Amino acid sequence: MYDYAVIGGGIVGLAAAIAVGKRYPTARIVVLEKEQTWASHQTGNNSGVIHSGIYYKPGSYKAQFCREGNRSMVEFCQQHNIAHEVCGKVIVATEQHELPILENLYQRGLANGLKVNQLSAQQVKEIEPHVQCLAGLRVPSTGIVDYKQVCQKYVEIFQAQAGELRLNTQVQKITSRSDYTVLETNNGTFETRFVINCAGLHSDRIARLTKANPEAKIVPFRGEYYELKPEKRYLVNSLIYPVPNPAFPFLGVHFTRMIDGTVHAGPNAVLSFKREGYHKTDFNLRDLTEVMTYSGFWKLAAKHASEGLQEMVRSYSKTAFVRSLQRLIPEVTEADVIPTHAGVRAQALRPDGQLVDDFLLVSSQNALHVCNAPSPAATSSLEIGKAIASKIPEQSLLASSDCCLVTTNS
Incomplete structure (x- = not known):
């Protein structure tokens, strides 16, 4: 039985795993990634920009996390000798x-x-x-950086925290019990007390497998x-x-x-x-x-x-x-x-034709779903990870926080 299972091995999923591991150092955490390598999709094919946060609505998650993420990403690269400018x-x-x-x-x-x-x-x-x-x-x-290199360092840090990493593991079915969740994959079954959905291009589908409604596609x-x-x-x-x-x-x-x-x-x-x-x-x-x-x-x-x-x-x-x-x-x-x-x-x-212009976090029973994390998510990844960790108590009950957090039981 895992305490936390992160679905998705892109930069946000890996950052979330690290942050949760730091907050709960005795927790058993696993990251499930369907591809053969980490950061195979949005993270590995982006422009490599460390964004400043100039474009985003003041007070939004994007504005806050990007501004702080710019600083923390540069500090992270300096600390770990990752090429950046x-x-x-x-x-x-x-x-x-x-x-x-x-x-x-x-x-x-x-x-x-x-x-x-x-x-x-x-x-x-x-x-x-x-x-x-x-x-x-x-x-x-x-600034500029290679986010695949950043992700490789995230992987090393998570391994040093005794986290478990599973490549070639695609979640196909999710069954919620009263106090834990069963994840059925092409590579075995995993039981976890809490699910963190960072599946990027498939995040809405994973959310719906848990019966959550992100109210967006x-x-x-x-x-x-x-x-x-x-x-x-x-x-x-x-x-x-x-x-x-x-x-x-x-x-x-x-x-x-x-x-x-x-x-x-x-x-x-x-x-x-x-x-x-x-x-x-x-x-x-x-x-x-x-x-x-x-x-x-x-x-x-x-x-x-x-x-x-x-x-x-x-x-x-x-x-x-x-x-x-x-x-x-x-x-x-x-x-x-x-x-x-x-x-x-x-x-x-959204169904009304409006693009979700902020990072979107959706909660459901024993789960938190990151349902919109395009650019500047890579820049903001360490801050998004911290936010995810802060919203997840040791008990499998997610406390609502602000208007950017949608709570659903449907």
Whole structure:
């Protein structure tokens, strides 16, 4: 019998396991991961950015955890000699109508307790000489790291805590008893007093296996990237972002210098026909049917039809994709970029068509479910882990905390 079973071996699941182990050092804890390796999905395919927290609504989980997570992630990397760099980033306005949005973003950064500098076009050029813009912001606390390396260190720390790790172990059925839960997997049965669901792209399905209702469904959005050819990497010094469209829930195509020195450009945001669909041809009938029969998706699609069409065009047209890049760096050409990896964002969507814009923690009998943890979850992972541990008493009763915690027995 385990005291706690964590479902999902991405960066949030591993961070939660560490945090719970620290809070309850005598507890017996197991992490169950269906893949052959840790951090195989969202964590292992993200852009490697240590985010600052400038974009998020003041007072939200994202704003709080990202700001604190930026600090704790950098300290963690320093402590464990993990390659990282606090390089900062610029956010630039390239059209007149973006200037008021840039000002609002500046005020939000200040409200979130961040150091943010307003820049003229010439000051932007002093940082990123190849960028053409009208004005910009510099966020010096943004950094870069390889989150797979971070996860490997999390694994080592959890093992040192005497935690158990099980790869190739997919949870297929969950049966709740009065004081414990039975997890049936392809690799044996596990009994636990408490379940911590960090299953990412499948978190809503795991929640429903426990009879919990997260009141949202995961809709997978694939983000596709190009990479600058080595001889063109000089065009980007650090990270270059556009002003985000306030009507569209993604940050827009941007340039990111990775910790290995490569420079990635993207992503777009298109519906994936498979929850783990990293290629245009990936398809899963169950996954697609769930989306196509979900009223929330069609309400979202109707609201953002124009933006969604542009994203699809960028997915299939390199010319259109590069045109978006040229808004930031005009001298980039189609010959300068080559396709590289894609990632899939596990985005929770409500039945009314509203995207869940904060981390979503849902409680049920003897379980806690992390049902929305897209970016900046990697940056925030240590803080999310602490929050999970703080909400789980030794008894299998979860005390409700605030409006971001949904309690359900249905």
